[in-house]
Amino acid sequence: MALSHVATTSRSQLLKPLTIISSSLRHPISTDTTPITVETSVPFTGHKCEPPSRTVETNPQELLTFFKDMALMRRMEIAADSLYKAKLIRGFCHLYDGQEAVAVGMEAALTKKDCIITAYRDHCIFLGRGGTLLESFAELMGRKDGCSRGKGGSMHFYKKEGGFYGGHGIVGAQVPLGCGLAFAQKYSKDENVTFALYGDGAANQGQLFEALNMAALWDLPAILVCENNHYGMGTAEWRAAKSPAYYKRGDYVPGLKVDGMDALAVKQACKFAKEHALKNGPIVNFSPVDTLETTLVELLEMDTYRYHGHSMSDPGSTYRTRDEISGVRQERDPIERIRKLILAHDLATEKELKDIEKEFRKDVDEAIAAAKESPMPDPSELFTNIYVKDCGLEVYGVDRKEVKTMLP
Amino acid sequence: MAAIFQGIGTTASLSTSNSFDSKRFQFPSRRSYLSERKGNLFVMRSEGRIIGGSKGRGTSPLVTSAVASKAESSSTSTASKPGHELLLFEALREGLEEEMIRDPTVCVMGEDVGHYGGSYKVTKGLAEKYGDLRVLDTPIAENSFTGMAIGAAMTGLRPVVEGMNMGFLLLAFNQISNNCGMLHYTSGGQFKIPVVIRGPGGVGRQLGAEHSQRLESYFQSIPGIQMVACSTPYNAKGLMKAAIRSENPVILFEHVLLYNLKERIPDEEYVLSLEEAEMVRPGEHVTILTYSRMRYHVMQAAKTLVNKGYDPEVIDIRSLKPFDLYTIGNSVKKTHRVLIVEECMRTGGIGASLTAAINENFHDYLDAPIVCLSSQDVPTPYAGTLEEWTVVQPAQIVTAVEQLCR
Numbered sequence: 001m002a003l004s005h006v007a008t009t010s011r012s013q014l015l016k017p018l019t020i021i022s023s024s025l026r027h028p029i030s031t032d033t034t035p036i037t038v039e040t041s042v043p044f045t046g047h048k049c050e051p052p053s054r055t056v057e058t059n060p061q062e063l064l065t066f067f068k069d070m071a072l073m074r075r076m077e078i079a080a081d082s083l084y085k086a087k088l089i090r091g092f093c094h095l096y097d098g099q100e101a102v103a104v105g106m107e108a109a110l111t112k113k114d115c116i117i118t119a120y121r122d123h124c125i126f127l128g129r130g131g132t133l134l135e136s137f138a139e140l141m142g143r144k145d146g147c148s149r150g151k152g153g154s155m156h157f158y159k160k161e162g163g164f165y166g167g168h169g170i171v172g173a174q175v176p177l178g179c180g181l182a183f184a185q186k187y188s189k190d191e192n193v194t195f196a197l198y199g200d201g202a203a204n205q206g207q208l209f210e211a212l213n214m215a216a217l218w219d220l221p222a223i224l225v226c227e228n229n230h231y232g233m234g235t236a237e238w239r240a241a242k243s244p245a246y247y248k249r250g251d252y253v254p255g256l257k258v259d260g261m262d263a264l265a266v267k268q269a270c271k272f273a274k275e276h277a278l279k280n281g282p283i284v285n286f287s288p289v290d291t292l293e294t295t296l297v298e299l300l301e302m303d304t305y306r307y308h309g310h311s312m313s314d315p316g317s318t319y320r321t322r323d324e325i326s327g328v329r330q331e332r333d334p335i336e337r338i339r340k341l342i343l344a345h346d347l348a349t350e351k352e353l354k355d356i357e358k359e360f361r362k363d364v365d366e367a368i369a370a371a372k373e374s375p376m377p378d379p380s381e382l383f384t385n386i387y388v389k390d391c392g393l394e395v396y397g398v399d400r401k402e403v404k405t406m407l408p
Numbered sequence: 409m410a411a412i413f414q415g416i417g418t419t420a421s422l423s424t425s426n427s428f429d430s431k432r433f434q435f436p437s438r439r440s441y442l443s444e445r446k447g448n449l450f451v452m453r454s455e456g457r458i459i460g461g462s463k464g465r466g467t468s469p470l471v472t473s474a475v476a477s478k479a480e481s482s483s484t485s486t487a488s489k490p491g492h493e494l495l496l497f498e499a500l501r502e503g504l505e506e507e508m509i510r511d512p513t514v515c516v517m518g519e520d521v522g523h524y525g526g527s528y529k530v531t532k533g534l535a536e537k538y539g540d541l542r543v544l545d546t547p548i549a550e551n552s553f554t555g556m557a558i559g560a561a562m563t564g565l566r567p568v569v570e571g572m573n574m575g576f577l578l579l580a581f582n583q584i585s586n587n588c589g590m591l592h593y594t595s596g597g598q599f600k601i602p603v604v605i606r607g608p609g610g611v612g613r614q615l616g617a618e619h620s621q622r623l624e625s626y627f628q629s630i631p632g633i634q635m636v637a638c639s640t641p642y643n644a645k646g647l648m649k650a651a652i653r654s655e656n657p658v659i660l661f662e663h664v665l666l667y668n669l670k671e672r673i674p675d676e677e678y679v680l681s682l683e684e685a686e687m688v689r690p691g692e693h694v695t696i697l698t699y700s701r702m703r704y705h706v707m708q709a710a711k712t713l714v715n716k717g718y719d720p721e722v723i724d725i726r727s728l729k730p731f732d733l734y735t736i737g738n739s740v741k742k743t744h745r746v747l748i749v750e751e752c753m754r755t756g757g758i759g760a761s762l763t764a765a766i767n768e769n770f771h772d773y774l775d776a777p778i779v780c781l782s783s784q785d786v787p788t789p790y791a792g793t794l795e796e797w798t799v800v801q802p803a804q805i806v807t808a809v810e811q812l813c814r
Contacts, residue, residue, distance in 0.1 A: 115563070117559070146596070147596065148594055148595050148596035148598070149596035149597070150596075151593055151594060151596055152594040152595060152596060153594075156594035156595065158594075158595040158596075158598050158599065159598075160595075160598040160599060165559070165562055165599070166591075166594075166595065167594075167595070168586075168587070169586070170582055170586055173555060173582055173583060173586065173587060175552075175555075176551065176552035176553070176554070176555025176556045176558075176559065176583065177555050177556070177558055177559030177562070177583075177587060178559060179552070179555070179556045179559065180555060180556035180557060180558060180559020180560040180561070180562070180563075181559045181560065181562065181563055183556055183559070183560045183565075184559070184560040184562075184563040184564065184565045185563075186541070187513075187515065187541060187542075187560070187565060206551070207549070207551045207552045207555065210547070210549035210551060210552035210553075211549075211552040211555070211556065213547055213549070214546065214547060214549065214552060214553065214556065217547070218541075218544075384597070385592050385593045385596060385597040386592070386593055386631055386632050387592070387632065387634070387655075387656045388592060388600045388602075388655035388656050389655060
């Protein structure tokens with residue numbers, strides 16, 4: 001494909017997963033790992049468990065990585081907004097800006113062997129799991145180079161190598177899948193965990209409680225994370241849920257309420273949850289836990305906020321005031337918090353951070369340009385990946401003339 | 409309506425096409441199923457996978473001759489040794505257990521499959537042998553345990569989900585349709601879902617409306633899944649094994665009233681093809697297509713028909729999605745008359761799709777319109793006499809054949 005106008009170095013940057021971009025900028029602080037202790041914005045609230053400490057250990061490299069990752073995610077989402085308005089992205093587009101701290105903090109606590117599964121607001125988590133900008137934009141625009149070959153769209157980003165299982169359109173349906181991932185982890189005894197994300201709207205789904213029951217019953221290494229942005233599409237949480245204390249909804253399952261706009265708090269909570277889920281070590285004999293007191297499952301509630309509406313077709317201002325949105329942006333913005341931390345600890349100058357953001361703006365623009373160059377999928381792709389090793393039959397398109405192919 | 413055209417979806421062309429070239433159709437010898445076939449037009453060809461040898465376990469012969477051998481009839485079984493006799497649910501269990509021994513990633517989940525042994529005894533004894541994790545007793549939460557199985561399959565396990573009754577799987581429809589069927593496609597091929605969903609369905613003995621459902625009609629439009637229906641112990645075991653080994657999600661439809669059928673099956677290992685139909689009784693006058701329990705009603709009617717001088721060809725289509733249009737087409741070419749006998753409802757059932765498929769592809773070969781006998785479009789009543797009238801009875805089949813062959 002014609003990418004000649006894109007310089008090779010930046011093209012290789014586009015294809016590199018997120019964390020490598022940070023080291024390639026060669027900032028002197030980015031390898032500094034001297035520990036810094038920071039207090040989270042608010043203490044954790046625990047339900048049936050002892051919450052972790054407010055004091056988080058971090059280091060300059062991590063803080064800078066957080067900043068960069070979140071800035072890139074923010075840039076990507078804003079760019080997706082413009083692309084949607086330019087009608088290059090069609091259908092549904094659910095943007096994650098405002099909630100970046102959850103994605104970034106979770107990544108910091110996990111490895112690529114752990115699994116993450118989420119709903120349709122998945123662009124940034126995909127990036128965190130190792131997805132590239134080109135794959136994202138190409139998929140959003142329905143091009144061949146997308147992560148799902150253009151056949152999934154905004155709601156179906158997956159990255160098998162990165163342990164990212166999607167990307168699901170039906171609210172709440174990903175939670176039983178997440179418990180299935182955890183089941184497989186337990187079955188293969190591989191000491192990894194699954195984070196199943198869902199929203200405050202999905203928290204009222206029955207299948208969530210069914211899955212929670214099974215996960216708790218069989219001690220599956222599953223952590224259910226409610227990304228509570230307080231609005232289920234247009235319905236505020238207090239209008240949809242009798243008990244908006246989502247972290248308590250697990251009843252016998254320990255829960256933790258976390259400030260989802262503070263990446264360090266998220267990281268601390270996820271580390272805590274992962275340790276809790278693996279506490280019993282390698283599972284030798286399987287027997288359902290017969291006491292109510294101990295369960296390995298955790299329920300995390302991330303108190304977060306989305307600046308955009310539910311999706312691109314929702315202005316986001318009919319059910320909440322603009323003051324509220326700008327208030328959160330001023331007080332609790334995740335990127336600003338990390339920026340202030342970096343400046344307060346003298347880890348970089350304001351100008352350096354601005355330069356990083358400019359650099360990312362350029363990267364995103366280049367990725368979009370490359371994605372626009374990427375061709376649409378071949379018509380034969382209509383019939384691929386329906387079955388694995390499709391049964392060897394010949395199929396026709398509608399009029400028997402245009403498309404004629406052998407299913408592979 | 410588009411069950412045969414894999415991937416075309418709802419826009420399968422309904423125009424009569426003259427591009428069908430009859431010369432390319434050859435009646436295959438049985439052995440030829442094993443060879444790789446180049447597809448001609450829209451012929452359903454199975455790949456003839458040599459499944460036994462593919463995992464390097466040594467070459468167990470793929471027994472593909474799918475002639476039914478009922479216990480009473482004279483032996484047309486392919487087994488060179490006498491084989492062993494068992495009931496259908498035992499055959500399912502045998503197939504399942506052989507696969508569990510062969511592949512440690514095969515696991516079972518469902519309600520009461522473990523300690524209770526399965527409500528139809530299909531998984532009896534397995535939990536003691538393989539443990540509670542591999543034969544998992546789930547709570548009554550079809551939606552989520554089906555979802556769980558699909559999630560586990562995404563990482564490489566091969567779960568076999570048992571719906572205690574197929575009707576309960578309606579609660580898991582979202583998971584089956586959106587996640588099971590479509591994930592391979594929407595992820596651009598990254599994930600495969602080698603899950604088997606099985607369970608008894610069909611009209612039983614006065615089980616009531618909600619427990620007598622035929623879900624094959626509801627599931628047939630879901631892209632990405634395969635559906636098979638077993639009818640004899642021989643094909644039950646073979647299809648179970650094939651379904652487990654398949655990389656695609658397979659829904660295996662069993663029937664509540666067929667679990668106690670007894671048959672002698674071969675001792676050696678065999679795996680049947682998921683996309684092939686079974687020739688039950690070759691004939692000349694009319695092609696009768698059927699599956700699952702209706703096969704026995706048809707065979708009963710066949711006895712009467714033979715006495716009256718007719719020679720029906722009976723094919724158990726077995727593969728409900730995709731249809732084995734190759735076998736069916738050859739038969740239509742020979743007899744020129746088709747009768748479909750099914751237990752699905754008339755509206756939107758398997759028969760409806762099959763009628764459309766045969767009409768589209770083999771219109772020139774039909775001497776009479778296709779007759780489709782299906783169950784009435786009613787909830788199955790409790791009263792015995794009413795229930796009898798809901799499903800197709802042998803007498804109606806005889807009448808239909810007589811009318812068709814006039």
